[in-house]
Amino acid sequence: MQDNPQAEPMHPDSPTNRRQFLRGAALAAAAIAAPLKAWVQTGQANSPPFPDNTASQDYRIEIAEIEWELSPHKKVRTAAYDGQIPGRLLRLTEGKPATIEIVNRLDRPEIVHWHGQWIPVAADGAMEEGSPMIAPGGQTRITFTPKPSGLHWYHTHVPARRNLKLGLYSGQFGLLQVEPRTNPARYDQEHFLVLHDWEPYFASSDDGSQVVQYVCGSINGRMLGYDSPVQVSEGQRVLFHILNASATEAHWLALPGHHFQVIAMDGSPVGNEAKVETLRLGPAERISAVVAMDTPGVWILGEARTAFRNTGMGTVVEYAGRAGKPQWTAPARLQWDYRAFADAVPVIRKPDVTVPLVFSSRFQGHGALDRWMINGKSFPDTDPVILKEGLRHRLVFDNRSMDDHPVHIHRHNFELVSIQGAAMSGVYKDVVIVEARTKVEADLVATNPGNTLFHCHQQDHMDSGFMALFVYA
Numbered sequence: 312m313q314d315n316p317q318a319e320p321m322h323p324d325s326p327t328n329r330r331q332f333l334r335g336a337a338l339a340a341a342a343i344a345a346p347l348k349a350w351v352q353t354g355q356a357n358s359p360p361f362p363d364n365t366a367s368q369d370y371r372i373e374i375a376e377i378e379w380e381l382s383p384h385k386k387v388r389t390a391a392y393d394g395q396i397p398g399r400l401l402r403l404t405e406g407k408p409a410t411i412e413i414v415n416r417l418d419r420p421e422i423v424h425w426h427g428q429w430i431p432v433a434a435d436g437a438m439e440e441g442s443p444m445i446a447p448g449g450q451t452r453i454t455f456t457p458k459p460s461g462l463h464w465y466h467t468h469v470p471a472r473r474n475l476k477l478g479l480y481s482g483q484f485g486l487l488q489v490e491p492r493t494n495p496a497r498y499d500q501e502h503f504l505v506l507h508d509w510e511p512y513f514a515s516s517d518d519g520s521q522v523v524q525y526v527c528g529s530i531n532g533r534m535l536g537y538d539s540p541v542q543v544s545e546g547q548r549v550l551f552h553i554l555n556a557s558a559t560e561a562h563w564l565a566l567p568g569h570h571f572q573v574i575a576m577d578g579s580p581v582g583n584e585a586k587v588e589t590l591r592l593g594p595a596e597r598i599s600a601v602v603a604m605d606t607p608g609v610w611i612l613g614e615a616r617t618a619f620r621n622t623g624m625g626t627v628v629e630y631a632g633r634a635g636k637p638q639w640t641a642p643a644r645l646q647w648d649y650r651a652f653a654d655a656v657p658v659i660r661k662p663d664v665t666v667p668l669v670f671s672s673r674f675q676g677h678g679a680l681d682r683w684m685i686n687g688k689s690f691p692d693t694d695p696v697i698l699k700e701g702l703r704h705r706l707v708f709d710n711r712s713m714d715d716h717p718v719h720i721h722r723h724n725f726e727l728v729s730i731q732g733a734a735m736s737g738v739y740k741d742v743v744i745v746e747a748r749t750k751v752e753a754d755l756v757a758t759n760p761g762n763t764l765f766h767c768h769q770q771d772h773m774d775s776g777f778m779a780l781f782v783y784a
């Protein structure tokens with residue numbers, strides 16, 4: 312494990328890459344504006360934060376501009392779903408057809424992507440695949456059969472480019488929980504946590520190119536200290552379903568005195584339900600983890616890095632009968648390795664086809680966003696990848712750049728089969744962080760014909776060419 316950068320212990324407050332260093336500096340200054348004094352009841356309870364509409368598989372989503380209160384001291388104007396952030400939790404049953412009506416009250420075209428679902432192009436919600444856009448003031452109705460089960464989400468798929476009001480910089484995201492026919496998880500309560508960064512702005516990185524930074528962060532649309540606490544009792548097992556809905560930032564989470572037993576990633580049960588002290592979620596990644604509540608107190612569940620936590624990215628876990636100021640203790644190190652959740656003995660399979668995908672960037676000059684390339688070309692000029700139905704395609708993600716990339720495949724998932732040459736199995740994902748200067752291999756079995764978009768989920772990267780279309784032969 313020594314040679315794997317994912318296993319390198321990092322102090323929570325030391326920079327983990329060049330961009331984080333830069334951001335840490337800017338955020339430290341911004342943090343002063345985020346007082347942690349008012350642990351108020353807001354009425355926007357953490358539990359249950361969402362209406363539970365299990366009776367019907369039919370939903371209506373309205374996209375409109377709103378003013379949203381992240382805290383009594385911080386309001387943002389943003390586009391959102393159904394007047395709330397995050398949008399409503401949609402609970403659907405696997406295999407039972409659902410109809411969703413989407414109304415666009417904005418003055419620009421929009422589109423809603425069903426992230427993690429293996430559904431037809433017409434419903435998937437990616438214009439690059441050929442899904443229809445929803446006209447300004449228009450509406451559409453889509454029908455699909457939810458599959459697979461697990462924690463997924465829905466979000467806008469419009470490019471933002473230099474307009475930081477658009478795409479995932481906005482509040483257009485919500486959770487989709489697809490219930491399996493049988494639910495084997497053992498827990499006393501279930502909580503959903505959605506991370507997001509707010510008030511994006513362009514800043515210069517140390518090499519002169521532009522990157523996006525943020526003034527504040529939230530969990531379930533509220534800054535730390537301004538949401539109702541997660542209320543637990545000693546001895547309970549609490550299942551947290553966590554989504555990172557940030558446009559560009561990976562986040563680290565910790566709950567002092569507790570461990571997370573990871574049971575699923577991106578909605579798929581993992582080969583080994585390992586217990587860890589810190590979680591890392593790249594943009595669009597999901598983790599479902601059980602926490603045994605065995606350290607009574609009032610705790611902050613938050614970004615493990617102080618600069619980010621101080622922008623508001625945290626919530627409070629409060630044991631019954633305990634009161635007082637929420638406590639924070641930094642984890643000893645930031646540690647995350649997908650291989651911890653793999654089968655104990657890897658199942659080795661031979662691919663039918665190997666697909667090399669080399670990621671690189673080109674500096675576009677001072678004050679400009681880098682241009683991103685797959686196999687030397689930027690979208691829309693990237694070469695399409697040809698999939699053959701029924702075959703196992705080994706995707707070789709070769710990241711030759713200095714940035715980490717959370718790469719995402721639409722309408723399918725893939726199984727991680729190696730990281731830096733070490734074989735693994737049993738971890739299925741639809742987003743994987745390929746760290747700077749590393750190689751990850753993942754097997755995609757082509758079972759859902761139709762155009763399939765592959766891209767980096769970092770909004771500024773996908774907008775700058777980091778996309779390719781996979782098409783069935």
Ligand SMILES: [Cu+2]
Binds near residue numbers: 716767768769772
């Ligand atoms: Cu990227």
